[in-house]
Every structure is written in C-alpha cells, then in structure tokens.
Amino acid sequence: xxxxxxxxxxxxxxxxxxxxxxxxxxxxxxxxxxxxxxxxxxxxxxxxxxxxxxxxxxxxxxxxxxxxxxxxxxxxxxxxxxxxxxxxxxxxxxxxxxxxxxxxxxxxxxxxxxxxxxxxxxxxxxxxxxxxxxxxxxxxxxxxxxxxxxxxxxxxxxxxxxxxxxxxxxxxxxxxxxxxxxxxxxxxxxxxxxxxxxxxxxxxxxxxxxxxxxxxxxxxxxxxxxxxxxxxxxxxxxxxxxxxxxxxxxxxxxxxxxxxxxxxxxxxxxxxxxxxxxxxxxxxxxxxxxxxxxxxxxxxxxxxxxxxxxxxxxxxxxxxxx
Numbered sequence: 001x002x003x004x005x006x007x008x009x010x011x012x013x014x015x016x017x018x019x020x021x022x023x024x025x026x027x028x029x030x031x032x033x034x035x036x037x038x039x040x041x042x043x044x045x046x047x048x049x050x051x052x053x054x055x056x057x058x059x060x061x062x063x064x065x066x067x068x069x070x071x072x073x074x075x076x077x078x079x080x081x082x083x084x085x086x087x088x089x090x091x092x093x094x095x096x097x098x099x100x101x102x103x104x105x106x107x108x109x110x111x112x113x114x115x116x117x118x119x120x121x122x123x124x125x126x127x128x129x130x131x132x133x134x135x136x137x138x139x140x141x142x143x144x145x146x147x148x149x150x151x152x153x154x155x156x157x158x159x160x161x162x163x164x165x166x167x168x169x170x171x172x173x174x175x176x177x178x179x180x181x182x183x184x185x186x187x188x189x190x191x192x193x194x195x196x197x198x199x200x201x202x203x204x205x206x207x208x209x210x211x212x213x214x215x216x217x218x219x220x221x222x223x224x225x226x227x228x229x230x231x232x233x234x235x236x237x238x239x240x241x242x243x244x245x246x247x248x249x250x251x252x253x254x255x256x257x258x259x260x261x262x263x264x265x266x267x268x269x270x271x272x273x274x275x276x277x278x279x280x281x282x283x284x285x286x287x288x289x290x291x292x293x294x295x296x297x298x299x300x301x302x303x304x305x306x307x308x309x310x311x312x313x314x315x316x317x318x319x320x321x322x
Contacts, residue, residue: 044123044151046093047186047212050242050300057290058093058244059083059315060304063111079308081115086312088124095154095215095302098128109141113148122149126188130158131166131174138167142178146185153178154188154215159264175210189214191243193230194223194266201233204241211241218246218304221292222268228296245298249286249305249314252276283314287321294322 049056061083064076087094096112109127116122127150129141145153155178157171168174175187189211191200204214219227227245234243248265251257253276258269275285290301306314 042184044186046124046126046152047242049093050213050244053299055294056093056244056300057315057319058095058300058302059087059306059311060095060097060246060302061306061308061311062097076308077111077115080111083306083308083311084112084125085116085120087315088120090312090316091124092312092315093124093126095126095128098130098156098158109145109148109150112150113144123151125150126152126154128154128156129174130156131168131171132158132164133167135167135174135177138174139177139181142182142185146182151184152186152188152212154190155211156190172206172208172210176208179210186212188212188244189241190216191230192217193219193227193245197226197229197233200230201237201239204234204243205237205239209241213242213244215302216243216245218248218265219289219293220248220266220268220271221289222271223266224292224296227293227298231297242300243298244300244302245293247286247289247293247301247303249282249303249307249318251282251305251307283317284321286318290318290322 043051046056061080063080064073084094084096112122112125112127116125127145129138131138133141142153155171155175158166160166168177171190175189178185178187187210189204189209191204191214193200193216203209216230248261250272253269253273255269255273258267258272261267262269272285275288280288286303290303293301303315303318
C-alpha cells in the first residue's frame with residue numbers, strides 16, 4: 001500500500017511558547033472498546049464548507065509546550081484559549097496541532113475540553129492526532145473528541161526521525177481504525193506538494209486514504225510551480241477530496257530562524273530574505289502567497305505560525321491584503 005504521510009504540521013516554530021504543566025490524563029478511562037454506532041452521514045460544517053466551492057480560510061495553532069513552569073503554562077493556555085475563541089467567533093476554523101515539530105506538547109484535547117467551555121462551537125475546532133502514540137491512546141482520543149462535540153480530526157503520521165515510534169506505519173491505517181471505532185467522526189489526511197506530484201495525488205485518490213479532506217505541507221508563492229503540478233495531478237485523476245493548503249506566516253528573514261525552520265518544512269529562504277530587504281511586511285508576504293495560490297486554483301487555506309497573542313488580528317490584517 002502506497003499511502004503514506006510522513007510529516008505532521010509545523011505551526012509556531014519561532015513562537016516563544018509557554019505551556020501548562022502536564023497533568024496526566026489517562027485517556028484509556030474513556031476508551032470503551034466499542035463506540036455506539038452513530039450515523040456517519042451527518043456532514044460537519046468544515047466539510048460542508050470545503051465541499052461548497054467557496055474559499056475557506058482557517059488557522060493552525062500549536063498548543064503550548066508541556067515542560068514549562070505552572071505560571072507560564074497557565075498564561076500560555078489563556079493566550080491559546082483567547083486565540084481559538086476569537087478566531088472561531090469570527091467564523092474561522094481552527095486546527096490545533098499534536099506535537100507538530102517533535103517537541104513534547106500538552107494534550108491539546110484535554111485543554112480544549114477544559115478551557116473552551118460551552119460558548120465556542122466545537123465543530124469549528126479540529127484537533128490533530130499523530131500516530132506517535134499507542135493505538136489505545138489514539139482510539140480513546142478519537143472517542144473522547146466525538147463525545148465532547150468535536151466532529152472532525154486531522155490524523156497524520158508524524159515525524160519518524162524524532163520522538164516516540166508510530167503505532168502504525170502509515171496514517172491511513174490509524175484513520176481506518178478510528179473510522180471503524182468512531183464512525184461519526186470525519187477525518188482529515190495529509191499531502192505534500194513538494195514531493196512527487198503523481199505519488200501524492202495517488203495517495204489522496206486511493207480508496208484506503210480514509211479521509212473526507214486533506215491538509216498540505218505549507219507552500220509559498222516562491223514554489224508555486226510545485227503546487228500547480230500537484231493540482232494538475234489531482235485534476236487528471238478527478239480527485240474530489242477537498243484540500244486545505246498550508247501557508248506559513250514568516251515573521252522575519254532571521255537567518256537562524258530560517259535554518260531551524262528548514263529542518264521541518266521547505267523554506268524559500270532566498271526569496272524571503274529579498275522580500276523583507278525590499279521592505280515587505282510579514283503580513284504582505286503571507287498575503288502574496290494566498291493571492292498566488294488562489295490564482296493557481298487553490299480555494300482553501302490554513303495559515304500557520306500566527307503569533308498566538310494576536311492571531312485573530314494578524315489573520316484579519318493578512319486577509320485584507322489578499
């Protein structure tokens with residue numbers, strides 16, 4: 001089977017993140033072994049929006065790291081709560097990552113359940129889950145997500161080179177297991193326009209992809225030819241699964257930061273350095289990517305690496321420039 005997703009997402013690399021102290025959560029206490037069968041035909045708002053054909057712009061946030069002191073962690077999760085709730089109230093869908101770059105992060109689902117309360121529509125918040133947990137944990141996580149009102153999950157492989165091992169070889173295998181256990185959840189997958197276009201399109205087109213939508217690795221107006229090649233392959237195969245293309249919010253042309261980012265995602269460093277040197281702002285550079293992707297036929301986007309303390313305001317500024 002060729003379906004494989006080797007990368008999780010990479011939000012918040014140069015955010016100086018704080019985090020709550022990890023409070024052990026034994027998700028297995030929620031794992032019943034057999035979820036009640038629910039009607040899987042109920043399509044959640046995200047999938048409806050992606051299938052409608054209009055543009056969907058979403059945000060990807062990275063939860064705080066788990067190893068910091070209690071006070072810093074509390075402040076960080078307060079900031080995350082305000083970012084998520086503010087974006088959702090604006091009608092923006094929010095993806096929340098799971099160990100995006102290999103760093104130990106607080107359990108995103110636990111804190112969402114604790115902090116969102118009842119005033120934030122949970123069907124507009126989409127947690128990530130990687131295969132870098134035990135299978136029992138993953139199934140319990142999916143079960144609790146459904147029980148707590150989250151209608152979608154993005155299920156990714158996760159970086160093979162760092163952190164704990166995967167519970168399965170490929171993310172599609174975990175999605176199949178979740179789909180069998182919690183049939184009411186809609187699931188998202190992953191594709192990488194920077195990899196061989198034909199293979200990536202074939203992964204998405206495979207019957208065992210087991211996802212209603214997919215996210216992509218971040219792309220840029222500097223490598224638009226790769227995106228266009230991937231789009232052409234999807235069109236050639238007549239793939240109907242909607243995609244949400246990643247756009248990274250580069251905050252500066254700091255060489256040290258860009259070198260760190262290169263460990264986790266493709267970075268068009270030369271082009272970025274030139275744009276910043278010419279006086280372009282971070283907002284304008286991000287907007288340029290969205291504009292160029294739209295010109296190439298991309299309709300749906302997620303913006304990654306937004307400053308957590310002003311994510312809503314920053315996204316609003318970017319979109320005004322598109």
